Amino acid sequence: GPGDETTFLIGIFSNILSTGEKRKRQRIRETYLGNGNDPRICSLQDHMAHVDQGEPCECKILYTFVVGGNILGSDEHFRSAEPLIMDTISEKEVKAVNKHGSVESDIVYLNVRENIDQGKGPTWFKYAATLTEKYQIDYIAKTEQHVMVSMPHLIDYIITDLPPYPYNARMFGGNFIFNQWWFAESSFYFLSSDMAKYISSDDLNRQDYRDQIKDKKANIPQDYEISKFVWSHPYPVKMIFMAHRNLWIQALHEDDDWMQVWKTYDGVPPPSRTIESAQPLDIAPHIWEQNYKPKLMGGTSTMGTFTDHAETTQP
Numbered sequence: 047g048p049g050d051e052t053t054f055l056i057g058i059f060s061n062i063l064s065t066g067e068k069r070k071r072q073r074i075r076e077t078y079l080g081n082g083n084d085p086r087i088c089s090l091q092d093h094m095a096h097v098d099q100g101e102p103c104e105c106k107i108l109y110t111f112v113v114g115g116n117i118l119g120s121d122e123h124f125r126s127a128e129p130l131i132m133d134t135i136s137e138k139e140v141k142a143v144n145k146h147g148s149v150e151s152d153i154v155y156l157n158v159r160e161n162i163d164q165g166k167g168p169t170w171f172k173y174a175a176t177l178t179e180k181y182q183i184d185y186i187a188k189t190e191q192h193v194m195v196s197m198p199h200l201i202d203y204i205i206t207d208l209p210p211y212p213y214n215a216r217m218f219g220g221n222f223i224f225n226q227w228w229f230a231e232s233s234f235y236f237l238s239s240d241m242a243k244y245i246s247s248d249d250l251n252r253q254d255y256r257d258q259i260k261d262k263k264a265n266i267p268q269d270y271e272i273s274k275f276v277w278s279h280p281y282p283v284k285m286i287f288m289a290h291r292n293l294w295i296q297a298l299h300e301d302d303d304w305m306q307v308w309k310t311y312d313g314v315p316p317p318s319r320t321i322e323s324a325q326p327l328d329i330a331p332h333i334w335e336q337n338y339k340p341k342l343m344g345g346t347s348t349m350g351t352f353t354d355h356a357e358t359t360q361p
């Protein structure tokens with residue numbers, strides 16, 4: 047497929063200081079990130095180590111948890127001589143880490159204070175964009191800890207639909223909602239590497255666009271402003287509308303809900319459709335067992351909604 051050589055990086059937004067966040071990170075590692083110990087899925091940090099040492103790496107999907115690592119820092123890394131990430135975390139955060147357990151190796155500590163809508167998103171894309179050439183990363187995504195991603199379907203989607211650099215110029219994908227302009231709903235969206243560089247560049251005065259939004263909205267969700275930055279690009283943007291095939295299930299905040307979904311779908315959550323709504327349509331477990339699972343296992347299916355290659359992809 048066009049994406050056989052594509053590498054896709056996912057930033058999973060987390061919070062190092064909040065109680066329970068480490069447990070959520072661990073449940074993600076033990077479920078979809080460890081799906082069948084697939085060698086095509088690895089941490090960003092492991093991938094970088096392999097490349098730095100000149101070793102081959104099979105990874106197609108890289109992941110890292112993303113936190114604000116400087117409690118005294120600014121909201122966003124913008125026109126600053128300070129490093130983008132912190133090699134060490136602050137004393138208060140060290141105490142928090144020690145309280146909740148040992149330091150985790152798959153976390154990026156951005157050199158900004160922890161925040162949701164005040165600049166963490168652009169700073170994540172800015173840092174990730176610095177890695178794209180050396181580590182051959184073609185797309186950069188953002189997701190959250192309450193979102194369960196179906197990795198077999200994402201891998202299939204990448205292979206069949208996402209070409210690598212330089213054939214992926216100005217691409218923007220997600221579940222889009224229209225409110226004055228098209229914006230990608232925050233649970234999961236991605237940018238091509240060149241678009242990530244554009245929206246996070248110090249040459250783009252993002253505050254000007256924020257001021258324009260503030261004239262219309264009291265609060266500015268980060269996904270809303272990221273989309274505004276994307277649409278400021280002077281050349282046409284290639285929008286990948288994923289509402290007919292969401293590869294993730296969102297709003298799984300509680301451990302019980304998370305594990306129930308994981309077990310119900312045997313670790314391969316089925317895609318869902320979003321029609322004129324931000325919320326995906328539910329697929330009842332008996333429908334999954336009756337129609338979807340036989341096709342995944344190589345049999346026949348009567349479900350006509352999902353008709354691409356993902357149902358036969360094994361991790």
